[in-house]
Amino acid sequence: MRLLITGGAGFIGSHIVEEELKRGTEIAVVDNLSAGKRENIPEGVDFYEIDICNRDELFRVFAEWKPEVVSHQAAQASVSVSMKEPAVDAMVNVVGTLHVLEASVYYGVQHFIFASTGGAIYGEVPEGSKATEEWPVNPKSPYAVAKASVEMYLKIFGDVHGLSYTILRYANVYGPRQDPYGEAGVVAIFCQRILSELPVTVYARRTRGDKGCIRDYVYVKDVDKVHSLCLRKRLRGVYNVSTGQGRTTTEVLETICSVIGARPIVSFDNQRPGDLEVSILDNTRISRFFDGWTDFQRGIEKTVEWFSRNYGS
Numbered sequence: 522m523r524l525l526i527t528g529g530a531g532f533i534g535s536h537i538v539e540e541e542l543k544r545g546t547e548i549a550v551v552d553n554l555s556a557g558k559r560e561n562i563p564e565g566v567d568f569y570e571i572d573i574c575n576r577d578e579l580f581r582v583f584a585e586w587k588p589e590v591v592s593h594q595a596a597q598a599s600v601s602v603s604m605k606e607p608a609v610d611a612m613v614n615v616v617g618t619l620h621v622l623e624a625s626v627y628y629g630v631q632h633f634i635f636a637s638t639g640g641a642i643y644g645e646v647p648e649g650s651k652a653t654e655e656w657p658v659n660p661k662s663p664y665a666v667a668k669a670s671v672e673m674y675l676k677i678f679g680d681v682h683g684l685s686y687t688i689l690r691y692a693n694v695y696g697p698r699q700d701p702y703g704e705a706g707v708v709a710i711f712c713q714r715i716l717s718e719l720p721v722t723v724y725a726r727r728t729r730g731d732k733g734c735i736r737d738y739v740y741v742k743d744v745d746k747v748h749s750l751c752l753r754k755r756l757r758g759v760y761n762v763s764t765g766q767g768r769t770t771t772e773v774l775e776t777i778c779s780v781i782g783a784r785p786i787v788s789f790d791n792q793r794p795g796d797l798e799v800s801i802l803d804n805t806r807i808s809r810f811f812d813g814w815t816d817f818q819r820g821i822e823k824t825v826e827w828f829s830r831n832y833g834s
């Protein structure tokens with residue numbers, strides 16, 4: 522199978538690349554390295570350092586490399602950047618994505634996987650509920666608006682051009698290689714700061730006391746496994762990729778502290794614009810095909826192990 526993956530130098534994309542290579546897949550990565558790293562791309566992968574906003578270059582790659590399947594992971598992936606610069610976000614996440622879609626149709630790609638967001642697309646999920654895939658889409662940030670519009674474009678590309686596609690709505694993904702210097706990715710930020718003996722901040726809204734927001738944390742290797750399944754079974758439609766379990770930021774912090782054996786200085790601050798308070802996603806639909814979810818404690822142990830090797834003193 523010939524897989525072209527955009528964003529393959531980034532956090533999630535690079536895990537998919539690593540695991541797909543072990544499965545014997547032929548891989549091309551398209552990435553402009555705006556957030557991803559060259560060293561995340563293993564030997565044996567064809568790498569094209571291009572911007573998906575550049576339609577001509579992207580079409581040239583498709584013409585030359587001839588992918589059978591495409592996984593679109595590239596994105597401006599920060600909610601706060603999208604709040605400050607919605608047009609920049611839309612340029613990459615809508616227009617850039619449309620270029621990838623147009624090229625996929627033009628060059629007869631057999632299946633297309635889109636990395637959408639379950640963490641942002643449903644808006645606030647009331648405590649005690651889990652958002653199923655039928656939950657109304659209710660974006661609260663330009664980032665989520667862009668992801669929701671691409672989902673609608675996909676329907677058009679499916680209806681009009683017969684494009685076969687899977688939409689994966691990821692919850693909060695964590696694991697090795699996540700950027701600890703971004704504004705999101707609390708597991709990576711906590712791991713790096715605690716291992717560097719720095720204080721940490723929990724963003725909390727007064728109504729929730731000092732526990733922080735509630736999120737559904739999914740281990741990155743599980744995302745790859747679900748992705749692989751969708752690729753091979755050509756599963757069509759929309760799937761939440763989540764554990765269905767909510768954890769407060771303080772629970773996450775406590776788990777990381779206990780694995781590391783550290784007691785950092787903790788301060789609390791108000792939630793940032795665009796941050797949701799509660800987001801838990803129902804995973805019944807994908808669990809019909811996959812139920813090997815990594816236990817949270819085990820996922821944190823593996824993540825801490827990696828951060829200790831790369832950021833520990």
Ligand SMILES: NC(=O)c1ccc[n+]([C@@H]2O[C@H](COP(=O)([O-])OP(=O)(O)OC[C@H]3O[C@@H](n4cnc5c(N)ncnc54)[C@H](O)[C@@H]3O)[C@@H](O)[C@H]2O)c1
Nearest residue numbers: 528530531532533552553555556557572573595596636694
């Ligand atoms: N990490 C999460 O918890 C999460 C949750 C929901 C959805 N997602 C989505 O999953 C995908 C992967 O996220 P990630 O966490 O690995 O982010 P990431 O920032 O680590 O990876 C994104 C990759 O896309 C590349 N990229 C960005 N703009 C580009 C452009 N214009 N042209 C070419 N390449 C470009 C970056 O260099 C980077 O390598 C994204 O689409 C993101 O929106 C992530």
